[in-house]
Amino acid sequence: MDELLQQINGYKQEVESVSAKSADEVEQFRIKFLGTKGIVKTVMGEMKNVPNEKKKEFGQILNEFKLFVEAKYESLKESGDAAEEAGDHYDWSLPGSPIAVGTRHPLSIVRNRIVSIFQRLGFALAEGPEIEDDWHNFGSMNLPEDHPARDMQDTFYINTNPDWLLRTHTSSVQARVMEKQKPPIRIICPGRVYRNETISARAHCFFHQVEGLYIDENVSFADLKQTLYFFVQEMFGKDVKVRFRPSYFPFTEPSAEMDISCLICEGNGCSVCKHTGWVEILGSGMVHPKVLENFGIDSNKYTGFAFGMGIERICQLKYRVNDLRLYSQNDIRFLKQFTSAI
């Protein structure tokens, strides 16, 4: 008889420790303990083996055990119902968890802004490949193989084909467009360019440029100046001053670099403008007749101007970012500081 008592105590402990998380688990409990072949029935069946004089005592113990199991079943059912009810009555008016919204990269913001200013002047967006051949990047732009100006651009060549390289400037897109399109041509070409530079705060092996090209009859240097002046005012505001300095580029003649008054120190002198009060923002000039002829464009009939500017430089003046490496490090703390409204 002691054995039966021990068994019942063991079951009691087991019942006590049961917790059910779902209706399924509650049902499993019912089948195991209260089902037709369940433990309660089996234990009750032992009654017939109990000697008569002990029947009363055991009858009570078994009854208690049965009531105990049934009470547990009821409480499991209740807590299961409560959990289900909570699920059914989710409060949809609770505030949702916030969705993290990304921000645009500062270079994209500035690029889009530059492009949209020129689009308003009738320039169309054009793009070209980043892997270029020698002709589109250099040859057609009046930079023959032995030309000293090639030194200005340390080039990444592609091992598998000595004629292929990563474009060193977006001027290659000029070539791509002139090859396919007859004048009038009025395009704006943003894109990534590559140069073999040691990475530092002031230099990077890749950066971004925007190229502009306008070819038509009677395009003059005055058009170039006025177009770029309009751009600067739209980009930086009416108070910014510009100046043109004579320069040299093989693909333009005459050539000029354009400076704007330093926005950081307002012309008083700082490290960004190297204490001159002026910052160079682009190279430009009248398209060299040889470049036009390279694409079968009659240089007696057509003239054109072109310019190329660095997006990082414009970004530096706009947002005062002084380290070029920040643009490609993908540090969220840096990236989330920029808004599209500039």
Ligand code: DAH
């Ligand atoms: N391609 C030049 C560079 O990478 C920039 C440039 C200068 C582009 C003068 C032009 C131009 O179209 O006319 O430094």
